[in-house]
Amino acid sequence: MSTMSGNTFGTIFRLTTFGESHGKAIGGIIDGCPAGLEIDFDFVQKELNRRKPGQSVLTTSRTEDDKVEFLSGIFEEKTTGTPIAFIIRNKDHKPEDYDQLKDAFRLSHADFTYQEKYGIRDYRGGGRASARETAARVVAGAIAKLLLKKIGVSITGYVSQIGSVKLEKDYQSLDFQQVEKSQVRCPDENVSAKMIKLVEKVKAEGDTVGGIVKCVIFGVPVGLGEPVFDKLHADLAKAMLSINAVKGFDYGSGFKAAEMKGSEHNDVFEKREGKIITKTNWSGGIQGGISNGQDIYFRVAFKPVATLMKDQETVNSAREKVILKGKGRHDVCVVPRAVPIVEAMAAIVLADHLLRLRAARV
Amino acid sequence: MSTMSGNTFGTIFRLTTFGESHGKAIGGIIDGCPAGLEIDFDFVQKELNRRKPGQSVLTTSRTEDDKVEFLSGIFEEKTTGTPIAFIIRNKDHKPEDYDQLKDAFRLSHADFTYQEKYGIRDYRGGGRASARETAARVVAGAIAKLLLKKIGVSITGYVSQIGSVKLEKDYQSLDFQQVEKSQVRCPDENVSAKMIKLVEKVKAEGDTVGGIVKCVIFGVPVGLGEPVFDKLHADLAKAMLSINAVKGFDYGSGFKAAEMKGSEHNDVFEKREGKIITKTNWSGGIQGGISNGQDIYFRVAFKPVATLMKDQETVNSAREKVILKGKGRHDVCVVPRAVPIVEAMAAIVLADHLLRLRAARV
Amino acid sequence: MSTMSGNTFGTIFRLTTFGESHGKAIGGIIDGCPAGLEIDFDFVQKELNRRKPGQSVLTTSRTEDDKVEFLSGIFEEKTTGTPIAFIIRNKDHKPEDYDQLKDAFRLSHADFTYQEKYGIRDYRGGGRASARETAARVVAGAIAKLLLKKIGVSITGYVSQIGSVKLEKDYQSLDFQQVEKSQVRCPDENVSAKMIKLVEKVKAEGDTVGGIVKCVIFGVPVGLGEPVFDKLHADLAKAMLSINAVKGFDYGSGFKAAEMKGSEHNDVFEKREGKIITKTNWSGGIQGGISNGQDIYFRVAFKPVATLMKDQETVNSAREKVILKGKGRHDVCVVPRAVPIVEAMAAIVLADHLLRLRAARV
């Protein structure tokens, strides 16, 4: 049996999460949030609602009634600078749904590796590997967003691809007000409709499909990030890859940069309204690991959900071949629900580096 | 003025680097390397030589005579389990080359952000943002490779793309012995020749070009990685994005996963020779953030070198428009030299998680 | 306003506490506790009861009904190796008791420094500086004790001094079964009686009195502690000085060592039953920062409780002179109640170093 580690993220704005999907509660402690920040509890709860399952026909119909309870660190709706602890009680226990999972290793899940590594596996759910853990991240991300809002930083994610349906438009030409109006969180009406059609088709097949979330951050001041290991984009990459089902990350020019020449890719500096800006932004708002004041944008690739409504062959813990029946309530495409999680992790990274910048100015 | 942070990487196998490109020395401390590991000093020096400039006509002709000196933690060619300190003296100071950089912000470099953030900038070079810092990583990576070798883990990187020239073959069909024989570290002779031709053409234009390094890790045991924030691939992503000029990372199916269906993407488990393996490996050897015993493979995208042999318009610290003249000795394509750095950072991540796994079994 | 830090203790067995004395709840997360440890919930609750106020006429009559609720990390009464979160709800809010404290800085309390530093002070209690925070430490300490018990380590604290009444006997001649039978946790009946008499006299005067807790740890294996900064006794010292009201720490020969000669103080090694032991134990079971297998013993000095039942002159936040009236329910002598806290912090240090030792054997 092994002990788990890696339950904490961040250096100054630090989130430690706890809880299994089928235990009493999940939750976390945010340590290092500055004092005096007004907490809009409705906003926090709304953010949490954005990630919950059962928001549309496209996602699972489980109704997790996730209510966050804050236990400390907030007094008269303001943070006190002390650790902010919060819990979300678990409610939706129907262990019978999980009976067949007792022994079988679900394909492309954490079941096999978790069992091999820790020796103890709560077959009723994914334990700490469950996507439910991300609810705690969304709560912390909401606090981080409130902190960032005070200096004019806003973070918007949207779905730019589901399966082969791609939103080709540049983010500058999109109306971000449309994101939440789309069932798939794609701000372009036509593309959104195509994506919905695709998801419905895939659902009818009992299958699932992957996609891409794009995220844009406006209003970031110059100076966030450190030039060696803790480059801003390196911490964003880790944050994104730490989200379940993520397979890739790139920022600015991203993978396209591999095909570019220096003369195309270089962002020419110029002075505009007293500030130094760049004419183009292949750098994605980050140079030498440090934000340069331009928009930060990045992509996050998600694999298709591994749980299908089809029977699949696998192996059980006795190492025998078994058939895993397709049942239960699962997302056909997790990408739209992943948008608030991507935003939350981005907010945590930005808030942490904002505080690191301030702390370094001593 | 601000203090820099983020000079340490890893949790148990921890590397802290120090040094500016134009100071007395660069170097580092490796803390947490187990006792009793035999150090092959020739191997360490060879690894260091692999990243040094001036290895071929394709790269810069500066001859950095990088000799690593170990100061502690090794006794009679074996590690003692105490901190391993090492230094590499800086020698190649020709400040006159840097005169024009005193004021001008080089395009798509760290100059502007570094100056804005820290207030102090050693214009003679990139300071801590210099790629020279990666020499310390290669030394630590060599130690990590020696540690991993003992349990049969090997790490091989190669160039899979330069500009539009791509190596389409799967890694399984390549002969990795060929990597070091190719001037561009591409193991396919034909593709290598095309890449060289492209780099020569770009060089003649005074331009530069980007590319992709692919890295494969064989022999990884089941169990490396943690299921929440410190997923093995999340730490690999951070490690890779912390390398200068990297714009993207994906592993296993990567960005391709966005277009796939669950029924295609799921890796079917089966028993082979007493072990549980997967028939396909879209998971890239990692499931739920934990290695599953299959090959780990990932891609790292590099942007084109920002320093050109062409004149470029920019802004200086007085915020005036200036022309940056193309001169000096710089890489046309940094990707081949990046291969040992990618391998080194992968080795550090793997070594750290190997020790975390062992430490967790208590 | 400032952010608080330093809410976490330990490196592998890590406790993070949260909560203010007058908020919703206090609690903590224990990260790094090995999997498979049986949790005796009655034992944990009993430990918690040992520190609660109102246990005897000598201590305050507030009845904190401290019930610990575990939220995660324990499944079927065994730890799973994942973070163990627990909460203790706050109940005993009688803000009227605290009215006069709204403005006045209590003498020799954290009121003044806390207000000056953080700018926000919950005058209803000490906030994070409240001794109530130590309840979370006792819960974590109880888990640590269960872990240590498995390898035969036991920790016993007792009161060796209150005011001028001292227990002169060596710990070897004491019957530790008597500790919990004494109202002042002094295992010698005569000395205990004198201490009780003294405390009653001091109480009648409306005054308070200090004292010393001595703590002995049996069964520690050789090898706990690190030779440089994290010497076992250095971590014990920090742990003890982090307990409210503690003014000093010494171990083994302690302050007495200053008067000794090397020839008296040196502990002669000899072989007994195949093991190397020392004839004397001035070293206090620790040599070069590492446990040597002998008993570890140390002393912890507590100042008298600062809240008196007498009127005292002080200053308020408007910097005016005010009289602080002696009222409320407070301990006359906190030292007996401190015994379980001393033991808990010792257990956390030992558990952490035990896991560090195991983790280092890789």
Next chain:
Amino acid sequence: MSTMSGNTFGTIFRLTTFGESHGKAIGGIIDGCPAGLEIDFDFVQKELNRRKPGQSVLTTSRTEDDKVEFLSGIFEEKTTGTPIAFIIRNKDHKPEDYDQLKDAFRLSHADFTYQEKYGIRDYRGGGRASARETAARVVAGAIAKLLLKKIGVSITGYVSQIGSVKLEKDYQSLDFQQVEKSQVRCPDENVSAKMIKLVEKVKAEGDTVGGIVKCVIFGVPVGLGEPVFDKLHADLAKAMLSINAVKGFDYGSGFKAAEMKGSEHNDVFEKREGKIITKTNWSGGIQGGISNGQDIYFRVAFKPVATLMKDQETVNSAREKVILKGKGRHDVCVVPRAVPIVEAMAAIVLADHLLRLRAARV
């Protein structure tokens, strides 16, 4: 064999040390020192000289020619905010002196525990357990002192006791200019003379003797320290107990507090020249773990040096009884040389908490 940990001290102002007493060099990295601090290299070297052996007839005659070389983080005599690496080459290798130590465990040394724990022991010296490691602390402490000096903080240590010879005077009545004029670093001429006489007597006997260093810190602003685990005095305690041969620490009233009543011990607040001060200072300048602006003072107890010029019985690694001959060059009383080390560790703690305070004000 085990890996060593605990080679780093501090959270923002962080010192990592490396090196064995008989390897190539010792040294360290100071990470987190603010940019723009002027470095007076002479001062640093002088501090280093204060701790070196061979300063008087009272101490060992080995002449360690300790020259510190800075490798990074300082440009034009100012810190740049990047890691400051420094090395001190080892020179004084006379392995023949250590021949008999190859197998024998020196009494009350780290030899036995180090061997048992790590399995590898460099018998030529204490390895990482050698007091030589403290030279690196003195270098970092000198940098910390320069940082503290800028805000008016000064740190003075002196010897207040050797054996039974005690300096009873209060620190307020002492002339600190006299400290460095005394061979035993005791600022009172009469007591100093008695101490010297005692040390000479003990030396003639081939014996050694312990003592106490007292340390006073003037000019500390209100607000250093955190109220829970990282109380300022808790971090000072750890820092002091991490120095070789230290057995105890107390601050302010210290162990005396155990005998005091609350009405005696409470420090009455009053307003003086617009500031809130305390009439008495039993609190030792720290309340609730946070500095209150009054002088900080504490005591550090040292055991007698364990290496004698007398033959002593011990056990060797084969677990046989052997006689350890008294020879070599060793201190009779290490306490005077410990003064700069005590000051250095205090400076590191204060500098770290100063930066933590600034960092928390965001």
